[in-house]
């Protein structure tokens with residue numbers, strides 16, 4: 001059910017679900033570990049999308065209402081990027097070494113926002129994640145749910161600039 005929809009919305013280069021599963025396993029699917037698991041999920045995905053919350057609820061055998069309750073209670077969790085489009089720059093070690101900071105700085109410059117913010121025209125939310133499980137193609141960036149590797153500050157800016165301009169039409 002939700003696993004399939006999570007997997008189908010991401011290409012095979014995306015190992016985030018596997019990494020999330022490994023985290024839940026490490027915590028032995030304990031319901032007490034919900035906050036840690038939500039943390040990990042947000043670290044991997046940048047924000048907690050609906051399917052992700054349902055999936056975690058299912059795996060921990062918790063009512064979805066409980067998981068939503070916790071996710072909405074804590075300010076450090078965000079349930080959705082506020083913008084029409086989202087750009088998640090991986091700042092994990094492998095991507096950092098290959099220039100993730102320069103990518104992030106460049107997007108911040110062209111979009112006039114900082115990581116974690118959304119542009120005034122609501123076209124773009126810029127987020128960061130720590131390791132998408134795509135280290136082999138570092139530096140990796142997720143554009144609207146699609147992971148692309150071997151990115152450069154220029155390629156990422158070209159991608160988001162189209163979105164930013166679209167908002168000014």
Ligand code: FES
Pocket residue numbers: 090091092093094095096130131132133134135136138139140
């Ligand atoms: S550190 Fe970026 S994908 Fe692993």
